[in-house]
Amino acid sequence: GAGVSQSPRYKVAKRGQDVALRCDPISGHVSLFWYQQALGQGPEFLTYFQNEAQLDKSGLPSDRFFAERPEGSVSTLKIQRTQQEDSAVYLCASSLNVGGTTDTQYFGPGTRLTVL
Amino acid sequence: KNQVEQSPQSLIILEGKNCTLQCNYTVSPFSNLRWYKQDTGRGPVSLTIMTFSENTKSNGRYTATLDADTKQSSLHITASQLSDSASYICVVRDNNDMRFGAGTRLTVKP
Numbered sequence: 421g422a423g424v425s426q427s428p429r430y431k432v433a434k435r436g437q438d439v440a441l442r443c444d445p446i447s448g449h450v451s452l453f454w455y456q457q458a459l460g461q462g463p464e465f466l467t468y469f470q471n472e473a474q475l476d477k478s479g480l481p482s483d484r485f486f487a488e489r490p491e492g493s494v495s496t497l498k499i500q501r502t503q504q505e506d507s508a509v510y511l512c513a514s515s516l517n518v519g520g521t522t523d524t525q526y527f528g529p530g531t532r533l534t535v536l
Numbered sequence: 537k538n539q540v541e542q543s544p545q546s547l548i549i550l551e552g553k554n555c556t557l558q559c560n561y562t563v564s565p566f567s568n569l570r571w572y573k574q575d576t577g578r579g580p581v582s583l584t585i586m587t588f589s590e591n592t593k594s595n596g597r598y599t600a601t602l603d604a605d606t607k608q609s610s611l612h613i614t615a616s617q618l619s620d621s622a623s624y625i626c627v628v629r630d631n632n633d634m635r636f637g638a639g640t641r642l643t644v645k646p
Binding site: 424460461462463464465511512513522524525526527528529530 | 540568577578579580581582585587625627633634636637638639641
């Protein structure tokens, strides 16, 4: 497919469990973003990659959240020792260029994480 | 306080009717404003983008307006269809970051 894909689409975790969420951006897209979207809210920025470099992680809510994009394509968002407040949809987006202000971000369908 | 406020929070209209969604922002400096459509269980999809000098932009039955002086934007949907049922998110960009509104949840009923 030509779009951004994410897996799994749904994840249920017990409190304290570690989870890993995967994002496959559009091929050739330089920029990759992770967002957290609570129910009924707009997405909140988590972190940004330019190729393999994580240039901005200011939105990560705690040191339990870790993201990587080691080869500049696929990215993984890892959450350690999950808490109930981590329950949300995690959206990944990619854009072709390097953060131009008019560059369009293409979003994946998201991973819905539920922490029990 | 969120720098991008949307109203109404939710809206129900009958198929074929028109509606207008509002977005007020305080983001500064202003770079551009986008409206996204987010279907349930999907990621947001960009509908329109407007820069400072643009007052209106259309995409099919969607027409967005921007008043940069009052920092207001609207999204007008004409002749609504059932497939228009979605959340509509206003996103305002400064020089670095995108600021998302909470969205308006639109339901179109037959």
